Amino acid sequence: MSRTKSRDHGVLATLFLYEMKRLLRDTRMILIAVVAPLVLFPFIIFVMRSVERSEERRLTETVYQYAVVGDEAQWGRDIVSAALALEVNDPDTSRAPVHFEEQQVSDSDALLNSAEIHLVVEALSPESYQMIRAAEANADADTTRTDDDGAALELPTLRLRYRGQSDFSQNASDRLGSRIVDLRSQLRDSVYTARGFSVAPAQIAMVETENTASAEKEAGALLGLALTPFLLLLMLTGGSIMAVDAISGEKERGSLETLLTTAAARSDIVTAKLLGIVAVGIAVAVVNILNLLVYVVLGVVDLPETFAVALSALDLVLLLLLFLPLTVLISSALLLLSGYAKSYKEYQIYFFPLFLVFLVPSLAGMLPGMDLRSAIAFAPIAGIGVAVREIMVGEYDWLFLLIAFSSTGAAASWAARLTERTLSTERLISQSDLDEADLVGGPALFPRHVLRWFAVMWVVYLMISLWFGEDLGIRGQIVVNLVFIFFGGSLLMIRRYGLDPRAAFALRPVHPLVWLAVVIGAPAGYIVGIGLAGLVNTYVFPVPQNVLEAFGDTLLGDEMPLWQLLLFLTIIPGILEELAFRGVLLHGLRKVFGPVGICLVVGAIFGIFHVSLFRLVPTAYLGVIFAAVVLLTGSIFPVMLWHFANNAIGLVPAYMGWVTEETAVPWWGYALGLVGMIIALGMIWSVRSPYPDMRKKRPKAFE
Amino acid sequence: MTEAASVRVQALQKSFWDESRGEIRAVDRIDFDCRAGEVFGLLGANGAGKTTTLRILATILNPTGGTASLNGHDVRSEPEAVRRSLGFFSASTALYPRLTGRETLEFFARINRYPADQVSRRVEELIERFGIAEYADARVEKLSSGMKQKISIARTIVHDPPVLIFDEPTVGLDVMAALEMQSVIRELRDEGKTIIFSTHIMSEAEKLCDRIAIIHQGRILALGTLEQHRQATGQHYLEDIFVHEVMAVEGSP
Numbered sequence: 001m002s003r004t005k006s007r008d009h010g011v012l013a014t015l016f017l018y019e020m021k022r023l024l025r026d027t028r029m030i031l032i033a034v035v036a037p038l039v040l041f042p043f044i045i046f047v048m049r050s051v052e053r054s055e056e057r058r059l060t061e062t063v064y065q066y067a068v069v070g071d072e073a074q075w076g077r078d079i080v081s082a083a084l085a086l087e088v089n090d091p092d093t094s095r096a097p098v099h100f101e102e103q104q105v106s107d108s109d110a111l112l113n114s115a116e117i118h119l120v121v122e123a124l125s126p127e128s129y130q131m132i133r134a135a136e137a138n139a140d141a142d143t144t145r146t147d148d149d150g151a152a153l154e155l156p157t158l159r160l161r162y163r164g165q166s167d168f169s170q171n172a173s174d175r176l177g178s179r180i181v182d183l184r185s186q187l188r189d190s191v192y193t194a195r196g197f198s199v200a201p202a203q204i205a206m207v208e209t210e211n212t213a214s215a216e217k218e219a220g221a222l223l224g225l226a227l228t229p230f231l232l233l234l235m236l237t238g239g240s241i242m243a244v245d246a247i248s249g250e251k252e253r254g255s256l257e258t259l260l261t262t263a264a265a266r267s268d269i270v271t272a273k274l275l276g277i278v279a280v281g282i283a284v285a286v287v288n289i290l291n292l293l294v295y296v297v298l299g300v301v302d303l304p305e306t307f308a309v310a311l312s313a314l315d316l317v318l319l320l321l322l323f324l325p326l327t328v329l330i331s332s333a334l335l336l337l338s339g340y341a342k343s344y345k346e347y348q349i350y351f352f353p354l355f356l357v358f359l360v361p362s363l364a365g366m367l368p369g370m371d372l373r374s375a376i377a378f379a380p381i382a383g384i385g386v387a388v389r390e391i392m393v394g395e396y397d398w399l400f401l402l403i404a405f406s407s408t409g410a411a412a413s414w415a416a417r418l419t420e421r422t423l424s425t426e427r428l429i430s431q432s433d434l435d436e437a438d439l440v441g442g443p444a445l446f447p448r449h450v451l452r453w454f455a456v457m458w459v460v461y462l463m464i465s466l467w468f469g470e471d472l473g474i475r476g477q478i479v480v481n482l483v484f485i486f487f488g489g490s491l492l493m494i495r496r497y498g499l500d501p502r503a504a505f506a507l508r509p510v511h512p513l514v515w516l517a518v519v520i521g522a523p524a525g526y527i528v529g530i531g532l533a534g535l536v537n538t539y540v541f542p543v544p545q546n547v548l549e550a551f552g553d554t555l556l557g558d559e560m561p562l563w564q565l566l567l568f569l570t571i572i573p574g575i576l577e578e579l580a581f582r583g584v585l586l587h588g589l590r591k592v593f594g595p596v597g598i599c600l601v602v603g604a605i606f607g608i609f610h611v612s613l614f615r616l617v618p619t620a621y622l623g624v625i626f627a628a629v630v631l632l633t634g635s636i637f638p639v640m641l642w643h644f645a646n647n648a649i650g651l652v653p654a655y656m657g658w659v660t661e662e663t664a665v666p667w668w669g670y671a672l673g674l675v676g677m678i679i680a681l682g683m684i685w686s687v688r689s690p691y692p693d694m695r696k697k698r699p700k701a702f703e
Numbered sequence: 704m705t706e707a708a709s710v711r712v713q714a715l716q717k718s719f720w721d722e723s724r725g726e727i728r729a730v731d732r733i734d735f736d737c738r739a740g741e742v743f744g745l746l747g748a749n750g751a752g753k754t755t756t757l758r759i760l761a762t763i764l765n766p767t768g769g770t771a772s773l774n775g776h777d778v779r780s781e782p783e784a785v786r787r788s789l790g791f792f793s794a795s796t797a798l799y800p801r802l803t804g805r806e807t808l809e810f811f812a813r814i815n816r817y818p819a820d821q822v823s824r825r826v827e828e829l830i831e832r833f834g835i836a837e838y839a840d841a842r843v844e845k846l847s848s849g850m851k852q853k854i855s856i857a858r859t860i861v862h863d864p865p866v867l868i869f870d871e872p873t874v875g876l877d878v879m880a881a882l883e884m885q886s887v888i889r890e891l892r893d894e895g896k897t898i899i900f901s902t903h904i905m906s907e908a909e910k911l912c913d914r915i916a917i918i919h920q921g922r923i924l925a926l927g928t929l930e931q932h933r934q935a936t937g938q939h940y941l942e943d944i945f946v947h948e949v950m951a952v953e954g955s956p
Binding site for chain 1: 725763783784786789791793795796797798799802806810814815816819858862
C-alpha cells in the first residue's frame, strides 16, 4: 500500500538528518557506548600488561624453596644440585636463571600445602617407588606424569611434587624438571662418548624448520581470520545504538504513531532508519579501529615483532566491497529486530541470539582447511569471512570472490526488502498496544509463555544432569527430573496461570477401541523406531557402536531388580513425562501452532530433553507420534499406556537376555511394524474425538 | 448534498484475528460523512471502535471492507495523499524529546511536504499563534505537559491540512488544558477545517460537536445533531441519549 510514486529525496534527507540529530544529542548514550570503550580499552590493556609483567618479574625473582625427601635423599640432592648448576650456567641468556634454595624440613607435604615451600623432591629407591605407584594405581592417578615405560626399575626415581594452583610452585617444578631432563641427556651423551660413540649424540636426527612465508603473509593470515568477526562485532554493537531507538524506542515513547500519520512514505521512513544504522555502525567501527591504531602507534598495544601488513589499494577496495553487503545485512537485521520488539527491553532480549547468528558464520575463516573455492562461498557472511582471509594473504579467486559477494549481497537485499515490508504493515502499530492478557494474566497468557517455561526447565534439567548426574545415580536422576522438574514444573504452570488441571493434563475418557490400537501400536512403533534410528545412524550422523553399547550398559548396569527397573524406567516416565510434554506443553501450544506444528514442536522438545545426539531422533519420533495420538483422542491416557509399553519392550527382553546387541530385526519385521503402525493410527483416527479448543485457523483475508 | 463531503466513510469494516476468539469486528460496516467547517463527533465507550476507525482514516490500519476517503483521496490507493491532507492528534502521539519545539515544527512541516521555501515562515506563524516563542528553542523533554500540548497541536496543523483528527485529545488533561484544547478546535473549525473529534466524555461532545455519531461495539447506532438525537430519543441530555441508544441494542438493563 505504501509504494511511493514519486520518491521525495527531501523527505528522506530530512528524516535521516533528524534521526542523526536526535542520536547525537543523546549525550549519555554516546558517553556510554562510544567514549567509555575508547577510554576503557587502553586502560584494560595497560592494566593487563602491567599485571603480566610484574607476574613475570616475580616468577624470575623468587627464590624457590624446595625440600628433598625419600629413602634416596642424598642421591636426589646430588642430581638436583647438578641440574641447578645447569640452570645457573645456562648459555641461553634470553631468560634469566631462577634460584632455588633447599629447606631442611620434616613435614614436607604439609609445608607444600601451606605454600611455605614450592616444591618437594622425592628421591625413591626402586622398591619404595613401586610401592607408591601400586598404591596410587587404585586411587586416581591422572595427575601424575612419568617417564616410566613399564620396564622393571633398577635405579632410584625422582618425583617432583608441586601444587598446580600456584604459578610459582608450577614454575619451580617446570624449571627444575626440564633441567633434570637436560642433565639426563648430558649424562647419556657422556656415557655414549665414553663407550667410543664416534659422532656427537646430539647430532642424531637433527631437525631444522624454516618458514617460507613473508611476514606480510603471516600477518595477513592472522588479520584475515580476525577481521570479519571483529568488524561484525563492532557494527552489531555500534548499529544497535541507533537501532534500539529506531523503532522499539519510538514505539515506547509514542512518537512512532506521530511519525506514521505524516505524509512521509513508509519506504522513506524505513530507508532513513536503515541508513542511520549503517552510518552509526560504520562510524563506531571506524572510530574503534582508529583508536586501536593510535594505541599501536603510541606503543600501548604491542604487536608481534615481525608484524607487517601490506595491503594494496586494490585490496582495500575489495575489502570495502565485501563488507558493504555485510553492513547492509546487519543493519537490516537490527532494524527488523527493532520493529519486532515492543520495547527497549525486548530488543535487548532478542539481540543476543541475533548476535550469535551473525557471529558464528563470520568465524568460518578460522576453520582449518576452509577454502573459498567450495560451497562456503554460497553461504552469506561465512563466504565473506573466508574471502577476506584469502584477500589478506594475497590470493584472488575472482569467481569465488564474486560468488561470496553476491550471496551476502542477495541476503542483504532480501533482508532490506523484508524489513521494509514488515515495517510497512499495521502490525507495527497494533503490536504496541498492550494486550488484555498481558495485564490480567491467566490461561490466555499461558500459550505465549509455555515455551519459555520449558526452556527454563531444560536448562535446570541440563545443569542437574551435568553437575549431579553421577552422584544421583540413575534412580536419583529419574526422580529429580521427572518428579521435581517435569511434574513440579507442570504444577507450577497450572498454578501460575490458573489452568484447569483436567484440561491441562488432558484427563479425558477415550473410546475402548483406542486401547486395542495402543496394544498394536506400541510394539509396531518400537520396531519402526529402531529402523528409524538405524537409518539416522547410518546416513545422518553415525554413532560409534561402543557409544550405543555404553548407553545400554548404563541403563542395565546398576543392578536393579526388575521391579525397580520397570518402576523407574517405564511406569514413572510413562505417567510423568506424558503429563508434562503431552499434557501441559501440548495444552499451551494448542493456541500457538496448528496440529502438524504441535506434533513437530512437541516431538522436537521431547527429543532435546533427552540431551543426547543419538537418542534425539528416536525420542523426537516418539514425541511426534504421542502428540498426534493426544490430538486425535483428546486424552492423555492412551499415550501413557503406549509410553509405558514402549519402554518396557525396550527393557524387558534385554534384561532377560532374550535379545543382545547383535540381535538384528529382519526386513519383514520393519514391514510388519510399519503396517502395525498404520493400522493402529487408522483405528485411532476412525474413533477420533479431537483435542478441544484448538487455535482457530486464520483465514487468508487476515494475512 | 450541495457541499462535497471532505471525509466520506462507507460500509467501513475492520476485523482483527484473535488466536483464541477468532474474528473480532472492531469496526462493523459504518457510514458517515464530514464536511468542511464542522466538528464531527464520534462518541463511544473505550473499545467501541473509535480509535480503530480513526487509524484507518490515517492509513495506519488497513480496512478489511468498505471504503474511506479524505479530501477525495482513497485511504487504500493513495495513503500518502491522504496523510498529506490530514493532521492527526491523539493522546498517544508523542513528540521527540531531544528536539526543540522549533525543530519539531520544522521537521514535521518538511516531512509533510510543506513547500520548502515557506517552512520557516509557517513555523514562526505557529510559534506566535500558540504563544510558544519563549520556550521554542528548549528541548521538548524539558517542557511542562501544557507546553508540550501546545507544540503538539502546532505540530498537527503545521502543514495546514484541510482535515484534522483529534482522537480523545483531552484524555489525561486537567480542566484548563482541556478547555484550551476545545477552544483551539473551535477556532480551527471556524477557519474552515474538517474536524473529526472522538471522545467518551458526554459534556465535551455536547458542547463541541456539530454532529455526533454514537458508536458502540463497532457500529454507529445513531447519527445527527444534538437536536436530532433529542427528538429521536425524547431525552434531553446526551448521557441519557447515549444510554437510550445503547439499551435499544443491548436490551433493557
